[in-house]
Amino acid sequence: MTQTSSIDPKVTSRPTRTSGRIARLLYRNEGLRGYLLMSPTLIILTVGVIIPFLILLVISFWTRAGVGFDTTPSLANYARVVNEPMFGILLGRSFWMSGIATVATIAICYPMAYFVAFHVHRNKMFWLILITLPFWISYLLRVFAWRVILGYEGVINSSLVWLGWIKAPLEFLLYSPTAVIITLTHAWAAFAILPLYVSLEKIDKSLLVAATDLGDGPVARFFRITLPLSMPGVIAASFLIFIPTTGDYITPALLGGPDGMMIGNLIQAQFGSINNWPMGATLSIILMLWIAAVALAFLYLTRLAQARIA
Amino acid sequence: MDVKDQLHALQEGKLSRRVFNTSLMAAGVGLLSTTLPTHRAGAQTSGKGTFFTYGGYDIPELFVPFQAKHGELPDLVPFGNADDALTRLRAGFVADVTHPCNSNLSRFVGQDLLQSVDTSRLSNWPDVMPELANLEGNTAPDGRPWLIPFDWGQTSITYRTDLFDLEGKEESLNMLWDPRYSGRIGVFASGAESWWIGAIKAGIPFSDIDTDAAFDAIAAVMREQRPLVRTYTDDTAALEQALASGELVAAMTWNSSAALLKSQGVPVAFANPKEGALTWVCGAAILKTAPNVDRAYDIIDSLLSVESGKFMIGSYGYGHSNRRSFEEFDDATLAGLGLSRNPAEVLMAGKFQTVVSQDWQNRMNETWEAVKAGF
Incomplete structure (x- = not known):
């Protein structure tokens, strides 16, 4: 240059x-x-x-005053977040729910990406498009579709009743944290499949051959070669899912019910009905800081694990 | 022009000045032109007149006279609840007419969003029932009203007569607190409805609603109710579907949900609770920044027309403010809808929301959101 x-x-x-x-x-x-x-x-x-x-x-750093703001800088909002248990508990629940959703998404998508990367030899692009086809539909519509699937008279409940396996519809399917986790897992799958596929596709196949030659069985080979080499994809996919789902608003709002509420819903209420924009801003900043902290910790741990494997 | 080629050329230092400047200019023009159309869309409206209203009122049935006069509908933009509407208006949303109710009118007026209405420009004004227009806080400094009453009704309980066993007792708000039906009760997510129902249930007179004791008592009854609630939502369609399927046996609703379900043959009733239902009057108000004031008056006149009134009573089960709209309905039909051709009767029997300050709203919503979240 x-x-x-x-x-x-x-x-x-x-x-x-x-x-x-x-x-x-x-x-x-x-x-x-x-x-x-x-x-x-x-x-x-x-x-x-x-x-x-x-x-x-x-x-x-402002505070609410009636309809408007008191612009004197103050730490009052941050103090409230520390002192009132509601904020911490909702934040913890959001991390917990989106953490489970992230793990579930990767567990479901890894085999799919693996299959396309190693066992499909022709028309890979076609396969990838097929896999991501459901995600061409709007996010909101997919959430509504899950409402129809999980609902009281929904697809799952009516088939189970029809089969005679249950007498009354299962109520925990909709309006619960479970419903939110299932929906998030499905809705963000495309964001996991693509990075996982890319990292698996890049793996030099001769390494696998070498591992086999040196006596590794398929399982040992997977854990010693394939998984460590595809870790960058796993990490990228985890971030791509975990970061946006923690602050998700619409999925818990439509499917969460009283116990499935997440921090995003509270932030929305602060900017909406509670009319406390400074508090909403504080919660957003704290959410961002926590996500950054969790992401860094995750990155550090995976580095550590990778170093140990290598 | 090949992008890759240019990057390569730049790296090598071989990019000619002319090509470099051309690409910069292209990027600049691109940037400018992407922001231009959105800016224009924000600053202007179509000139058709805009009605910013509750979801469900954004339908052509209410604008038959308007359509006859102008050959087109006004722009109909729905909002979810008054807080949603106020947030959007404060953020700069431009409309001509909006739809406040007696309980939140003071917030629209207090935030200086409205202009008073010249009733002489409304051909249907002489038929409007005066009891509805004489609301607390509805007189502007110039003596004209802020709000032209249009619809009125009740917030009460729609319940499945086949699934909910009253055990011979009177209809009461306790139905929404009945532990026998845990997980099968629906409640409005908006504190503007639920909190007031909570006040009636807790036995707090509305005149005392702005006291610490009232806040504690209402929060306590709402906390008691939370474990029984399947969902908090402002989506009336979701509540109606859940009632129709039997997922819910009782839900807090307006008149229209019961009317709609009955018309579809679902066995429901709209309760007339012994404690008194929550009554409300809503209406049309012209926004201060309305770009099409003439059309605004035509929108209001259309809402007040007998055609709109018949639709409101017959299809939605709401009261209308035009007394001539009631002529087509017999007393039994009206009673079944929780209405009367003499609105004073219903309004006096129910609990009428009082005017509350913005500070009260803030505090109430803060407490209410915490209760809903389980705290």
Whole structure:
């Protein structure tokens, strides 16, 4: 990148006239050229992520006053989160539920990705499209579809009643944490299959042959070669699912019932009916910090595990 | 232009200035043009007139005279509850007419969102029942009303007459607290309804609702109810379907749910609880920032028309504010719907929500959300 001297002199004939200084600056300064080329992304990132985040951070230090805000900086909202058990418990429940959903998603998607990566030899793209086909439907519609499947007179209950296995419909299927976990597991599956597939596909098949030659059975081979080498995909998939589902709003709102409420629902209520935007901002910031902490811990543990295997 | 090629050229330092500038300009134009149309859409409305209302009122049946006059419907934008509406209006949503109720009118007025209504511009105004318009806090400083009453009704219990065993007792709010039907009771998620029902159940007079003792007592009864509740929702369709399937045996609803289920042959009744039901009056109000004030008056006049009234009473089971709308219905039908051609009768028999401050709303919703979450 820095070897500008090797460039053909015809192309590099120094800009001299009209475009003047800016052009010269651009010509000399490679970093500036790079930033200019990245500027669309940088602008979107600044306007769409950094500025809203700063607004959120500032509002979280305000307090509510009637309809408006008291803009004196204060830690009152953060103190409430620490002192009132409700926030901690809802946060813990959100992590617990989305953690189970993440593990379940990966457990279900890993075999699918494995199959496509190792046992499908022709038309892999077609298979991948087939697997992700259900996810072309809107997220909201998929959540509603689960309501129909899990409902009191839903697909599962009516078939079980028809088969005579149960007398009355199972009520725990809908309006419960179970319903939320099942739905999240299905709804985010596409985000697990693709990274898992990519990491499995990249594995050098000769390593597997070598492992077999040296006496590993299929199971040992899987745990010693395939799984460790596909860990980057597992980690990526876990993050892709865990981070957004922890703050999920619509799934617990439609399927959770009284006991399936998650922190996202409380944040929504703070910005809606409770009308306490500063508290909602505080909860969002704390959720972000906790997710970052959990993600880092997870990353550290997997690194540790990988190092031990290697 | 090949993107890969350019990146390569940039790396090699061979990118010509002209190509570089062209691609930068393309990116700039692209950026600018993506933000332009959305900006325009936010600042303007279609000019058809916009009615920002509760879900269920966004239907052509209520705009027959409007359609006859203008040949088109107004834009109908639904909201879920008053908090939702206020949040969106505060965030800059532009509409002409909205739909406050007696209990939350003061919040719309207090946030300076409304303009008073010139009743002489409404052809149906002389037929509007004055009892409904004379609400507490409904007179603007210029002597004109803020709110033109349109619909009124009750929040009570719709229950399955075949599944819910009253054991010969009177209909009562205790039906929503009956441990025999644990897990088969539905309750409104909105505190604007449920909290007031809780107040009636706890025996708190509405005049005392803004006291610490009232907050404690109501929160206590709502906590007692929570383990029995299958779901808290504002989605009336979900409650109706659950009642129809027998998933719920009793649910907090408005008149319309019972009327709808009865019309489909589901054995339900709309309870007339001995403690008194919660009564409410809602109406149309013109927003201060309304871009199409003339159309706003036509929207309100259409809502007040006899055509709309017949639909409201006959299909939704709500009361209407136009006294001529009642002429087609006999007293027995009206009584079955929990209505009367003399609204004062129903309004006096029920508990009428009082005007509450924004601070009260904040505190109530805060407590209510905590109760729903199990705290």
